Amino acid sequence: xxxxxxxELVADSPDGWKDAIDKAVSKASETIHNxxxxxxxxxxxxxxxxxxxxxxxxxxxxxxxxx
Numbered sequence: 908x909x910x911x912x913x914x915e916l917v918a919d920s921p922d923g924w925k926d927a928i929d930k931a932v933s934k935a936s937e938t939i940h941n942x943x944x945x946x947x948x949x950x951x952x953x954x955x956x957x958x959x960x961x962x963x964x965x966x967x968x969x970x971x972x973x974x
Contacts, residue, residue, distance in 0.1 A: 951965075
């Protein structure tokens with residue numbers, strides 16, 4: 908039997924939501940092993956002077972707990 912833990916992460920990027928998600932997973936994988944998937948919960952952006960300047964992704968990251 909395996910056990911999966913889910914944590915919430917928020918990441919940002921000036922280049923887009925996909926980049927924010929990629930950065931969150933990449934950074935988390937430096938210290939978390941056995942990542943099995945992500946669920947994107949919310950996408951938001953910061954607007955300045957009528958332009959999007961930062962993209963934010965709120966996601967749940969799932970990983971198997973070591974036995």
